[in-house]
Amino acid sequence: MQRRTGRFRGRTDDQGAAITTVDVDRARRETPGCATVTHLNNAGAALPPAVVTETVIAYTQRESLIGGYEAAAEAADEVEGVYRSIGRLIGADPDEIAVVENATRAWDMAFYGFGFQPGDRILTTRAEYASNVIALLQVARRTGAVVELVDDDEYGQIDVADLARRLDDTVKLVALTHVPSSGGLVNPAAEVGKVTRAAGVPFLLDACQSVGQLPIDVAEIGCDLLSATGRKFLRGPRGTGFLYARRDLVQRLEPPLLDLHAASWPAPDRYEIRPDARRFETWETNYATKLGLGAAADYALTWNFPAITNRIATLAAALRDRLRELPGVAVHDRGDRLSGIVTFTVDGVDAAEVKRVLGGAGINTSTSSADYAQWHLKGRGLPDVVRASTHYYNTEAELDLLCRQLPRSR
Template identity: 60%
Template sequence: MTGIDVERVRRDTAGCERVTHLNNAGAALSPRPVVDAVVEHLRLEEEIGGYEAAAERADRLEHTYDALARLVGAAREDIAVVENATRAWDMGFYSLPWAPGDRILTARAEYASNAIALLQTARRHGVQVEVVPDDESGALDVDALRELIDERVKLIAVTHVPTQGGLVNPAVEIGKVAREAGITYLLDACQSVGQLPVDVGEIGCDLLTATGRKFLRGPRGTGFLYCSPRIREHLEPPFLDLHAATWTGADSYQVRADARRFESWETSYAGKIGLGVAVDYALDLGLDAIEARVTQLADTLRQRLRALPGVLVRDRGTRLSGIVSFTVDGRDSHRIAEELQAERINVSVSVVTSARWDLEARGLASLVRASVHYYNTEEEIDRLCEALSRRG
């Protein structure tokens, strides 16, 4: 199907022997090199001490910045490694200055954590949050976005691949609008990095955030923020410590120049090393090859789900990702997920409170979400569909 040696990557993935894991949009199964790197560092901390282990593995820690920069087409100075994608998004977003009357444009398919932060900022600072209409396919309408632009728009904040379905928003086209108007552009790439090629130069975003645990197959508790040098010097993070800034005098401090101003001193060093290994693993396979296999598997899953009585595939958009959302007539999504898990088939459920602007408008309280990755197989897709048929 692609250039990926599926047998090899499955041998690298211990969980493939135990479960049919179709919850990669939640947390993917880590490959053995990632787990080994994390455990090895924890063992080193156990043996010689945490500070000492960090010093001894400084080159591996620094390599993570190089790997992430290569992954998204950035410079290493543009990368901050933080605890998770939400913290990365918050650190970028809450650094932006606001004035009453400022406008934020966002997408209908936004994730709850982002939407709540937008609404909190509207309440605190008197800014306006406006949802850009979808086009006929369900993606953000770029023409409608352009028509909404005026001198009061200070931010375009969009999720690249939403949590609740296969939609891929037109990130590059949105970036063109943002650059033409000189507006800051924040892209949540939590669900796209690791399954799709993502290049910040091509996209034209000022801020990009992502996690380690999903399609990158990295450790939980890891994430990163890309911050363009174009805006970085104008952003002061919402909180600082002795890592993000230097105490220069009794009543003065200096924020560091690179993107690590968004980090804090204490972090999981084992997780950071593991994240770098996960990025290397993805880069070695090739993001184009990963996208091709993930897309093919997701297309196959959608076709087979559509053939099942009572099953409705709910994905929107013309370009689709490895996330497949569906409902079954007369059946509760949570109950379906529980029954599948009893057969060692992992899926998840997206609920209306995770994506209210989207799901509520479509009259959907919940969806079953099956998300494939390159180590999945068509036999596993068949297993999911057969299980659904038996309980239909």
């Protein structure tokens, strides 16, 4: 089967291609929440476009009128379309996509399917997401596999040269978070893909914060598995996620949980796991939010993605510049390339208090807990940090408002 390439492919302006501007008025007009709140918590959950909310509501109403099973049967073609839309988004084929309830479940279903043995080595980074780390440590305790941290380079991102030196036939998996949630860096996923592919080592990419923000093409990145959420930069409903699993790897992984959707029962003493990525799903699902996820992917595909990427990064850079000009405010993002996530602290003011004060002024932000980033924030001696994250519908005026409403250092 010929591989499709996602419409999100393309170079950003620092790579020499022309960038068109984002129609911010359109984006805000199609996002009802922009009229009610200054939303700079897109790394937590972005504001959905109206079409996503309308899709979820319309299906839920249909269920209430004709019944759940009947509504699902009626919408079968639209449900199948969700897999095609996600495939277009990331350059994959529909049979390589599983739609699940969140990104952690997507990541776990792939990770726990490897069947690690004593002495197997798993390579990861200091900025790995906390839930992923907990799974890594659990598997190490259960199986005797070994978790190793690849060095950071001078920018704080994964040192690809150190990764390459560590790869041998005892390494069973490389797990990387593309854009860590506790800082602004963007890890060089495609460079990692080159060395893992050359070494024949599976590569699992956590793309929670990058799908919808950065151009994602799984063939160009070279990852074998990719997990993502709907609620963040993709602007889909909460409680949605998906897994990409490369076709020739799928049948080597046995999911830790199976049901009558993931497998069949052809004989009294035998089961057979389905051959495609939907082996990582379960039969019961939220059809309303699944269709909402498809609507979010379709909506994203209507935009010029290099322009989106550029605008998000430009707004984040502008916010960092503004924050650095304020007395007592320190910006903590590292990376050769930075994302739309901006982390900072205010001297003498807890991150939770900064978030509370901003929230009182109608400005949504979040905090990143040092306890959830033991190897990353605590490893750098940082406390909890405030996290502001931009999207293409944000404005410079909203950045100015955040800076005006910040509590002053004490």
